Amino acid sequence: MNKSLISDCMKLLIITLVAGLALGFVYNLTKDPIAAQNELAKQESYKTVFPDAESFENVDFTEDEIQKLCEEHGITGITMTEIMTAKDASGSDLGYVFNVTTSEGYGGDIQLAVGVQSDGTLNGFDALSISETAGLGMNATQDDFRNQFAGVKADQLEVVKDGSGASDDAKIDAISGATITSSAITGAVNTCLAYTAEGGK
Secondary structure (H helix, E strand, C coil): CHHHHHHHHHHHHHHHHHHHHHHHHHHHHHHHHHHHHHHHHHHHHHHHHCCCCCEEEECCCCHHHHHHHHHHCCCCCEEEEEEEEEECCCCCEEEEEEEEEEEEECCEEEEEEEEEECCCEEEEEEEEECCCCCCCHHHHHCHHHHHHHCCEECCCCEEECCCHHHHCCCEEECECCEHHHHHHHHHHHHHHHHHHHCCCC
């Protein structure tokens, strides 16, 4: 009985050890290509929201700065991963590209790339990561919703459900059945607008 138990334990230990080594090997083998692919996808999103930029330069900021900005504008659930200055071919600043995440989505975190010109004109957003409900919140990735943000110049945007967004640039028509998603994305974009308005200070 004891010999059988010891034998089974040894077999389980060996299997666990081999499986762990195999997983570690696969992780080390794939982590660099995955990281490179993720970086490429991010850069493509940055170009999508700021097509006039020839290069992007990292901006130093602190999370405390971002949270203070959010508090001042009544925005919650925001995490800023990266802020880049968009530059033209001569090296002049064109505006900012933000890598921003909101935890206020219906399905959890929504990560966006957002482009804002120096004068506060919004270029739009591109979803880096989103897991909202198919046919509802996932419609945030469709042009009907995204195009509302392109070319808009406003201090802050407001989500509405009455269709008035078509006649007022400062208003965003909510996705039918997905007001939570619409508000989460708009809050993330508003954080970027607020940062730009303060000149990155």
